[in-house]
Amino acid sequence: MITPNPARRKWLNGAFVLACAGLLVFLYLAPEETTSPLPVDDLHQEFHAMExxxxxxxxxxxxxxxxxxxxxxxxxPDPYRCLFCHKR
Ligand code: HEC
Ligand code: HEC
Structure with a gap:
């Protein structure tokens, strides 16, 4: 029978939590930093107003x-839901 070593298990849990936090931060920051927002000009004005x-x-x-x-x-990237990436 395998008895898990408590110290090792604690370490693994910590590593898992850190990895998840890192991934979340990465996903949150990545598109935000690089994707240009919807331009504010005459051409795009009506889309800012749309509900x-x-x-x-x-x-x-x-x-x-x-x-x-x-x-x-x-x-x-796949051009669906433009405003999901190009924020207003
Ligand atoms: C009437 C034509 C037209 C429509 C409709 C239109 N665009 Fe544009 N768009 C342009 C033109 C022309 C440019 C380049 C000049 C400028 O920035 O206005 C441009 C530029 C852009 C840019 C690049 C800005 C940059 O930094 O270079 C983005 C992003 C963009 N449009 C997103 C959108 C999205 C999202 C929609 C739909 C909600 C949309 N456009 C609808 C004509 C249009
Ligand atoms: C999955 C996210 C995503 C979606 C959805 C998306 N785009 Fe983009 N788009 C980007 C990225 C990333 C770039 C290149 C980096 C940038 O914007 O500077 C880009 C670039 C552009 C550009 C070139 C101008 C520029 O700033 O380089 C235009 C115009 C544009 N997108 C319009 C659209 C339109 C219109 C749609 C919907 C049909 C759309 N995008 C959907 C992420 C996305």
Whole structure:
């Protein structure tokens, strides 16, 4: 039968908590620091005013798509829910 060593177990628990905290901080900071917010200009004014982010998201691709006024960069992540990443 395996009897867990209490000291070792305590250490593992501590390491686990630290790893989780580190991951949370990473997830929280990563998109915040790099992703440009929704611009505040005439083009984007109406989207700041819109109640529903979901409705606004649908309209972004009219200009931000291949062949549009301002296409997305090549390496852009999956372009759904624009305002989830590009904060107002
Ligand atoms: C009428 C066309 C049009 C629509 C609709 C539109 N955009 Fe734009 N967007 C532009 C143009 C043109 C630019 C580049 C010039 C500028 O910054 O205004 C731009 C720039 C941007 C940028 C880059 C800002 C930067 O720092 O370079 C982001 C992010 C962006 N738009 C997000 C959005 C999102 C999210 C939506 C939908 C809620 C949206 N746009 C809807 C035309 C549009
Ligand atoms: C998963 C997060 C995410 C989603 C969802 C997302 N984007 Fe982005 N977008 C980024 C990142 C990251 C960049 C490149 C870094 C930056 O913004 O500077 C970027 C860049 C851009 C740019 C280029 C201008 C710039 O600042 O480099 C435009 C325009 C843009 N996104 C529009 C959109 C539109 C329109 C949608 C919805 C159809 C959308 N994005 C959805 C994360 C996202």
């Amino acid at each position: 529903s982010k979901k409705e606004a998201d649908k309209l972004c691709v009219q200009c931000h798509s291949q062949g549009g006024e301002s296409p997305l960069p090549e390496n852009h």
